Amino acid sequence: xxxxxxxxxxxxPGTLVHLPELSPAEDTHDPRRGDVDEWGRSExxxxxxxxxxxxxxRSWFRAEWEGLEHIPRDGGALLVAxxxxxxxxxxxxxxHGIEEELERPVYGLGDHMFKQLxxxxxxWSRLGGVVAHPDNAYRLLREQEQLLLVFPEGNKxxxxxxxxxxxxxxxxxxxxxxxxxxxxxxxxPIAVVGAEESMPTLFNVPGLARLLGTPYVPVTLNQLLLGPxxxxxxYLPAKFKLRVLPPVHFDxxxxxxxxxxxxxxxEAEVIRQQIQEALYDMLRHRQSVWFG
Numbered sequence: 001x002x003x004x005x006x007x008x009x010x011x012x013p014g015t016l017v018h019l020p021e022l023s024p025a026e027d028t029h030d031p032r033r034g035d036v037d038e039w040g041r042s043e044x045x046x047x048x049x050x051x052x053x054x055x056x057x058r059s060w061f062r063a064e065w066e067g068l069e070h071i072p073r074d075g076g077a078l079l080v081a082x083x084x085x086x087x088x089x090x091x092x093x094x095x096h097g098i099e100e101e102l103e104r105p106v107y108g109l110g111d112h113m114f115k116q117l118x119x120x121x122x123x124w125s126r127l128g129g130v131v132a133h134p135d136n137a138y139r140l141l142r143e144q145e146q147l148l149l150v151f152p153e154g155n156k157x158x159x160x161x162x163x164x165x166x167x168x169x170x171x172x173x174x175x176x177x178x179x180x181x182x183x184x185x186x187x188x189p190i191a192v193v194g195a196e197e198s199m200p201t202l203f204n205v206p207g208l209a210r211l212l213g214t215p216y217v218p219v220t221l222n223q224l225l226l227g228p229x230x231x232x233x234x235y236l237p238a239k240f241k242l243r244v245l246p247p248v249h250f251d252x253x254x255x256x257x258x259x260x261x262x263x264x265x266x267e268a269e270v271i272r273q274q275i276q277e278a279l280y281d282m283l284r285h286r287q288s289v290w291f292g
Contacts, residue, residue, distance in 0.1 A: 039107065040125030049127055050096060057096050060237050061194065067244035068101055071188055076141035077247070078180045079149045081190040082168055082275055083157030085199040086218040089235055090192045094149055095128060097242065107140055108149040134179055141183035142254065152176050155215035162200035166283060168276045174268030184254030186247035189271050191278035194240035197289045239292040243278050
């Protein structure tokens with residue numbers, strides 16, 4: 001049959017030759033296709049990361065959650081948490097825990113510096129990292145109705161000296177509140193205990209940070225105990241406890257061109273105080289850094 005079509009095409013130039021139809025299985029199988037979305041996130045890579053990170057989450061940090069019912073099962077929401085550890089350990093714990101417990105993907109906003117790092121930047125995107133920008137946050141929350149994690153303390157949280165542990169820095173200018181208002185989603189505050197002790201900063205080296213162009217260069221207890229290289233990537237086995245607080249809703253219409261600056265600052269400070277008070281309460285009831 002195929003030979004007959006080739007002969008017919010040769011005898012009648014310009015004649016269309018119909019290619020054989022593929023079966024459904026053949027039609028959908030394409031080894032070049034991946035699961036990378038527009039943000040660079042790959043569910044396959046997240047699954048690999050969950051399997052690899054699971055033992056650390058369960059056996060090393062022994063993470064315990066309280067109030068997970070406050071995180072919606074569907075619809076967009078902005079997760080806001082305190083930020084700590086020289087090499088922050090809280091983001092992977094939060095993202096892993098929510099994805100495992102609620103089976104919902106979580107995206108995390110981060111500094112553009114991560115995106116620029118060779119290899120690390122690609123891996124960061126594959127695992128759900130997104131460059132912190134209001135437009136990116138709006139699309140994820142409003143248009144795609146995703147869960148988005150943000151740390152309003154920014155780099156000031158992880159750069160804190162150990163003597164300042166669990167004292168929250170100012171939440172910027174409240175940009176996260178404005179994003180939530182514009183997207184029409186609630187803010188879900190999360191208080192995290194354990195990250196501060198997983199990699200405590202003894203002191204920073206500002207001159208080296210300026211030379212390297214990084215926000216800070218810490219010297220940690222981990223490095224003194226394990227050496228400068230191993231101590232940079234190995235956490236101490238502090239027990240993690242996470243408390244999800246009730247969602248904060250803003251009674252304002254979404255998609256307005258601007259919102260009251262004073263209202264934004266007031267709401268940001270209220271949320272910061274809620275997390276701060278929750279941290280103090282959790283610390284009062286904690287009997288041990290290592291056992292909870």
